[in-house]
Amino acid sequence: MRRLFSNCGILSGGDKEYEYIENGYLAIDGDTITYIGRSKPEGEFDQIKDMTDKLLIPGLVNTHTHSPMCLLRGVGSDLPLHEWLYDKVFPIEDRMTKEDILAGSQLAVLEMLSCGTTSFSDMYMEPEMTVDVVSKAGIKANICRPVQEFDSNERPEDNYRIRESLELFDSLNGSANDRIHIDFCVHAEYTCTEPVARYYAELCREHGGNMHIHLSETKKEHQECIEKYGKTPARWFSDAGMFDSKAMAAHCVWLTKDDMRLLKEKGVAVIHNPSSNMKLGSGFAPVQEMMDMGILLGLGTDGAASNNNLNMFEEMHLAAVLHNGYTGDPTIMRPEDVFRMATANGAKIQGRDNTGKLQVGMRADIAAINLDAPHLYPATDMLALICYSAQGSDVCMTMVDGQILYENGEFLTIDRERVMAEAKASVKRLYGI
Numbered sequence: 001m002r003r004l005f006s007n008c009g010i011l012s013g014g015d016k017e018y019e020y021i022e023n024g025y026l027a028i029d030g031d032t033i034t035y036i037g038r039s040k041p042e043g044e045f046d047q048i049k050d051m052t053d054k055l056l057i058p059g060l061v062n063t064h065t066h067s068p069m070c071l072l073r074g075v076g077s078d079l080p081l082h083e084w085l086y087d088k089v090f091p092i093e094d095r096m097t098k099e100d101i102l103a104g105s106q107l108a109v110l111e112m113l114s115c116g117t118t119s120f121s122d123m124y125m126e127p128e129m130t131v132d133v134v135s136k137a138g139i140k141a142n143i144c145r146p147v148q149e150f151d152s153n154e155r156p157e158d159n160y161r162i163r164e165s166l167e168l169f170d171s172l173n174g175s176a177n178d179r180i181h182i183d184f185c186v187h188a189e190y191t192c193t194e195p196v197a198r199y200y201a202e203l204c205r206e207h208g209g210n211m212h213i214h215l216s217e218t219k220k221e222h223q224e225c226i227e228k229y230g231k232t233p234a235r236w237f238s239d240a241g242m243f244d245s246k247a248m249a250a251h252c253v254w255l256t257k258d259d260m261r262l263l264k265e266k267g268v269a270v271i272h273n274p275s276s277n278m279k280l281g282s283g284f285a286p287v288q289e290m291m292d293m294g295i296l297l298g299l300g301t302d303g304a305a306s307n308n309n310l311n312m313f314e315e316m317h318l319a320a321v322l323h324n325g326y327t328g329d330p331t332i333m334r335p336e337d338v339f340r341m342a343t344a345n346g347a348k349i350q351g352r353d354n355t356g357k358l359q360v361g362m363r364a365d366i367a368a369i370n371l372d373a374p375h376l377y378p379a380t381d382m383l384a385l386i387c388y389s390a391q392g393s394d395v396c397m398t399m400v401d402g403q404i405l406y407e408n409g410e411f412l413t414i415d416r417e418r419v420m421a422e423a424k425a426s427v428k429r430l431y432g433i
Helices: 067-072 081-093 098-114 127-137 160-172 194-207 219-229 233-239 257-266 274-279 287-293 312-327 335-342 344-349 382-389 416-431
Strands: 002-013 018-029 032-037 047-050 054-058 060-065 117-123 140-144 180-186 210-215 246-251 269-272 297-299 366-370 395-400 403-407
Touching: 002 382, 018 382, 060 246, 060 269, 060 297, 060 312, 060 344, 067 081, 067 098, 067 127, 067 416, 081 219, 098 117, 098 127, 098 395, 098 403, 098 416, 117 344, 117 366, 117 395, 127 140, 127 160, 127 180, 140 160, 140 210, 160 180, 160 194, 180 194, 194 210, 194 233, 210 233, 219 233, 233 246, 233 257, 257 287, 269 344, 274 312, 287 297, 287 312, 297 312, 297 335, 297 344, 312 335, 312 382, 335 344, 335 382
Parallel strands: 002 047, 002 054, 060 117, 117 140, 140 180, 180 210, 210 246, 246 269, 269 297
Antiparallel strands: 002 018, 018 032, 054 366, 366 395, 395 403
């Protein structure tokens, strides 16, 4: 299908600088952008959509979340991470069935599409449920089965989570026309043993996989690793071989300077999760230092139980203002850098070099923002408007690979009523409400 968006604002480019085109045109042929410009392109189109008062931006990439945890939204609020996780979250997760995980993933995809997210990186148990949701909904995702090990006597070869991770990779990596990527994952240093981590790291190398981990999220995690092993979590993962494959590390709040140098040396990408880090009182990630060192930075929401939403506009806003306030320097987090974290950087971290930017030849993964709102006028600086003013609710269209999945409050590939009914059934079973 050949489609033309006309009379729209377009935030194009992104390799070095962004260009704002006012009253422009963007053409799509199938799943690919074929034209961006100020004048109408020649040729015939199957559909011409008037996008007056709309701004087209690349779809947002949420590079760290736990989508089924939408069903745990609000659980254990106002608790530090370890107490929240072990006393509140884990007991509920132990009761969750495959049907609950399916329901939570569906709810998460509804929320993400309505807020302009076109791809996400997910870490959770029973990942085939999330794969099924992603495949049917039309969104993109990097999905992994987290590996954990609490029994120091169990042989790595007997770890069923490793077996499930490999089966998932072998059967589903690249499925749904490459919308689905399967990643490798160790949940965290404090939930895994060294032998299992080393064994799994070697398997990741052999398969050419990407590794997704939690790293130095809290001071407690960081200090207890040093006390136990005589090394930081970053060095622990590196010594286990985890960084010998392409790797992405979520949080990284308590990194030392040596840790940051190690991540830079190993090419490890860092995922910043400002809402979750603030809500759980984890601290301020050294984002400025990592940016100055050239570490690739992405942006994520974390799960809805520690955020409590999957709104990437909120993450951009917080990332843009928190570090300025913390350091007393308003020049640290430029809107273009934050926006790149949420789009092009995220796509690169996911291994998707054909998305994350509005450019000819890139996949048509696009979000449209309705600019006809009081809080979005006047629009004198589009990047500042996106990071400081826009809300997820301003998104009026979300497109993936040239297919419109969400438009003006309607979901075109998901039955919203069915999803909400199934989510309510799971909530009733899990909480009795």
